[in-house]
Amino acid sequence: MNPSNFCHNxxxxxxxxxxxxxxxxxxxxxxxxxxxxILTASTEPSREAAETYFYSALVVSASQTDxxxxxxMVPRDYDATVDxxxxxxxxNSGGTTDAPILDAAIYVKxxxxxxxxxxxxxxxxxxxxxxxxxxxxxxxITVEGEGLAPGDAVCCVLSTGAHTTDTxxxxxxxxxxxxxxxxxxxxxxxxx
Numbered sequence: 175m176n177p178s179n180f181c182h183n184x185x186x187x188x189x190x191x192x193x194x195x196x197x198x199x200x201x202x203x204x205x206x207x208x209x210x211x212i213l214t215a216s217t218e219p220s221r222e223a224a225e226t227y228f229y230s231a232l233v234v235s236a237s238q239t240d241x242x243x244x245x246x247m248v249p250r251d252y253d254a255t256v257d258x259x260x261x262x263x264x265x266n267s268g269g270t271t272d273a274p275i276l277d278a279a280i281y282v283k284x285x286x287x288x289x290x291x292x293x294x295x296x297x298x299x300x301x302x303x304x305x306x307x308x309x310x311x312x313x314x315i316t317v318e319g320e321g322l323a324p325g326d327a328v329c330c331v332l333s334t335g336a337h338t339t340d341t342x343x344x345x346x347x348x349x350x351x352x353x354x355x356x357x358x359x360x361x362x363x364x365x366x
Contacts, residue, residue: 197249197349202232205242205332205347213242224343232344234334241276241332241344248326251353258318261330264346265301266310267337273300274335274342278315283327293320301334301342310345
């Protein structure tokens, strides 16, 4: 075995345990408005400096719930036997009154099939009530057990729960999943 054939020789590894990974290239810049427009300081939600020296946070104004849309492909090494994926946000409520949640309507497009209805993932726990400069916490939308498969296209319409007094500030975003060492579908590993 050598570096050039390592993954090929690993195809005998049984799936079902997997490795925790995050999708490369998914970050706050991936979130757009419903028309695909890049979020700026004049959009809602807006991209702005939430704190001194922390630029490009996403800020959802009080009484607004739209957080934008996020589209990505389920990675080819996604372990469909485990079917675990989470969208994680480093977030706070920007104040001490409201404690909204993060939620999403998620639609899946598989090869050769019609667009799914909303798979209705599990919403996050309440966003912590802290001032923007004193704290934030990771909150997750759970996207698993929905029969996702490697290569599926996923579109997430992100929202927050009602927050009539305080803004919601999102500092970071990642999509984590359980993956395999190589492409999940054996017939796709050497199809070129």
